[in-house]
Amino acid sequence: MSCSGECQMRSLFRDALHYIPWKHIRSWNCIRCGRCCQEFQINLRFYDYARIAQHWPETVDVDHTGVPFIKRAHGRCVFQHSSGLCRLQPQGMKPIICKLWPFKVFPAARRRGHDNARFHYKDGDFFVYLNPFYKICPGINRGVSKDLPLVVKEIIEIFHNLSRDQQYSTAR
Ligand code: SF4
Numbered sequence: 001m002s003c004s005g006e007c008q009m010r011s012l013f014r015d016a017l018h019y020i021p022w023k024h025i026r027s028w029n030c031i032r033c034g035r036c037c038q039e040f041q042i043n044l045r046f047y048d049y050a051r052i053a054q055h056w057p058e059t060v061d062v063d064h065t066g067v068p069f070i071k072r073a074h075g076r077c078v079f080q081h082s083s084g085l086c087r088l089q090p091q092g093m094k095p096i097i098c099k100l101w102p103f104k105v106f107p108a109a110r111r112r113g114h115d116n117a118r119f120h121y122k123d124g125d126f127f128v129y130l131n132p133f134y135k136i137c138p139g140i141n142r143g144v145s146k147d148l149p150l151v152v153k154e155i156i157e158i159f160h161n162l163s164r165d166q167q168y169s170t171a172r
């Protein structure tokens with residue numbers, strides 16, 4: 001039996017209440033569908049905001065709580081090309097939040113017993129989850145299972161500014 005639109009919405013919002021540990025998926029590989037650039041408003045770390053504002057001040061703004069973000073137009077991020085690709089990527093200016101999608105990194109488990117979110121890196125443990133809205137990403141459970149720990153390691157390195165390069169995480 002297929003899930004109706006209403007059923008899918010209920011499922012999406014139920015999942016949105018929970019962070020899903022990274023070990024709960026089999027694999028992940030970006031297929032460059034471009035949906036993540038269309039579904040969300042992209043909030044920026046100050047570093048990304050400053051770099052983008054320096055070159056294209058008209059593309060960014062700050063909301064009433066002081067959070068900077070990239071403007072949208074025609075149902076997508078202003079930097080998404082009609083081909084679906086990111087105009088900032090070739091400039092080496094893709095924001096960190098876009099590099100991390102669809103993952104999120106936390107210093108502690110979101111819930112008790114979440115060992116499936118743990119990733120040991122260097123001297124410490126990190127807890128990596130899927131973004132609560134990860135189901136919009138068709139890259140989930142695609143690609144090679146053995147690469148998933150490499151993706152997660154790279155996500156942690158990018159999150160902590162230990163690396164800006166992307167080999168396994170979303171890089172297009
Ligand atoms: S990260 Fe997911 S939603 Fe975004 S372009 Fe890649 S496959 Fe599509």
Ligand code: SF4
Pocket residue numbers: 036037038042070077078079080081085086087088089094095098
């Ligand atoms: S900055 Fe690039 S990757 Fe991020 S939402 Fe915009 S087009 Fe997509």
